[in-house]
Each structure stands twice: as structure tokens, then as C-alpha cells.
Amino acid sequence: MDASLAKQIIIICPLTLLGGFLDASSGGGGLISLPAYMFAGLNSHSAVATYKLSSAMGTSVAALRMAKDGHIQWSKAWPCMAVAAAGSVIGAGLAIHTSERVLGHIMLIVIPVTAFYILKTQNLDSQDHELKKSGFRVRSATIAFLISVYDGLYGPGTGTFIILLMSRFAGCTLLESVGLSRAILLATNISALIVFLVKGKVVICLGIAGGAAGIIGNLLGVSLVRDKGNNAVKPLMIIVLIIAFIKIASESMM
Numbered sequence: 001m002d003a004s005l006a007k008q009i010i011i012i013c014p015l016t017l018l019g020g021f022l023d024a025s026s027g028g029g030g031l032i033s034l035p036a037y038m039f040a041g042l043n044s045h046s047a048v049a050t051y052k053l054s055s056a057m058g059t060s061v062a063a064l065r066m067a068k069d070g071h072i073q074w075s076k077a078w079p080c081m082a083v084a085a086a087g088s089v090i091g092a093g094l095a096i097h098t099s100e101r102v103l104g105h106i107m108l109i110v111i112p113v114t115a116f117y118i119l120k121t122q123n124l125d126s127q128d129h130e131l132k133k134s135g136f137r138v139r140s141a142t143i144a145f146l147i148s149v150y151d152g153l154y155g156p157g158t159g160t161f162i163i164l165l166m167s168r169f170a171g172c173t174l175l176e177s178v179g180l181s182r183a184i185l186l187a188t189n190i191s192a193l194i195v196f197l198v199k200g201k202v203v204i205c206l207g208i209a210g211g212a213a214g215i216i217g218n219l220l221g222v223s224l225v226r227d228k229g230n231n232a233v234k235p236l237m238i239i240v241l242i243i244a245f246i247k248i249a250s251e252s253m254m
Helices: 001-027 030-039 044-068 074-093 100-120 127-135 136-153 157-170 174-198 204-228 229-250
Strands: none
Touching: 001 030, 001 044, 001 136, 001 174, 001 204, 001 229, 030 044, 030 100, 030 204, 030 229, 044 174, 044 204, 074 136, 074 174, 100 157, 100 229, 136 157, 157 174, 174 204, 204 229
């Protein structure tokens, strides 16, 4: 291993570990993991492509862990994953024709409203069991599709928004919402990764190194959600939204 590659790995791994931890516990880990590859010297296209490899690795492990613990019912998750894969492709297509500045201004309104909702809501676990029984597949698939379009179009805080919407509008518990967010993001990451691999944009060795660190972070995040639940997730969601707000605000002023 040459010195420059070792230096890149040293930069990437701690940040992807932290990103994986946030991803599994509250969503939004990409706000930390993606810049890690840019800090390591990759251009924007290679950074996004390589991040998708590491993210897919970490998310797959977290999803399997959540499923093993009984928080993902694959029969309910598959429809969400299918429409999410399609939605991310549509979102990526829309991104070509939509100004990032316009999207940024919209998100500068959406993020504070979301943060206010989190702070106002005492318990993110849905208590509406009838809501879950009534058209759950349609509700959850609709949420998955809309958020995956946003993920392909722009992306910051996607996992956080999935968790909140699944809890509020699909009748899911917090653990179920986190589990579904892992399954949905797994679908969007893999569909995007396939495109980047075909185009030869992925730096495999850095993606695998970052993915290994991300797996550790994801497993730690899953354990935190399982053991601490709402008390741990709410503060982390607020942190993710603050990071997203700062990122988008700084980009809007450029």
C-alpha cells in the first residue's frame, strides 16, 4: 500500500464510521460520509460513486441486523424497495433539469419545520395501529417513492425524512421506521451503485475500506436504536438536520 492510499484511508474511515452510525440510528449519515471522499482528494463524480459502494455495504449489514431482530418484514419492505429504486432513477433525471439553488431554498424552509416537529413530538413511535392496518402497503410505498425521488434529486437527510414519515403517516413504530429506512436506502444505493460501476467511476479499494468502517458504525447505530430507542434517536435527528441546514445554507450563498 503506497503512502497516498494509506493517507486517503486514514481520512475516510473515521468519517464513514461516524456516518454509518448516524445512518443506522437516525438517518443522514451521507452528510458526513460523502464529504470524506472529497476530503481524501476524489473528484465529485468519483466521490459520489465510491460513497455509494461503502454506503451499500453498511446499509446492507444494518438492514440484515434489523431484519434478524424482527424490525423488517420483508414482505412489506419489498414493495417499498421496488418503488424506491424507480424513484431514485426519476429523481436523478429531474436533477439535470432542476436548479440546486431552488431546491436548497425549499429545504431551508423544510428543515426547520421538520426540526420543530421532532422537538414538539414527545414520542416518535406511532400509536395509531389502525393507521398501520389501513392501506399500509400503499402508504409506505408512496412515502418510499416520494422520498427516493428526493434522494435522487437532492438527498440531504433522506433517512431522517423516511423515519419521520413512516412513523407519522404509515403507523410504524420507531424501530420499524428505522428498519424500513434501511431497506429503502439499500435499494436506492444499489441501483445507483450499478450505474456508477458500469461507468467506471467507483474507486473500489477506497469504497471497500470506507464500507468496512461504515459497517462497524451501522452495527453500533442499530444497537443504540434497539437499546435506547426514542431517547437516543431524537437528539441525533436534530444534529443531522442542523448539519444539513448548514450545508445547504452555505451552498446557497455561493
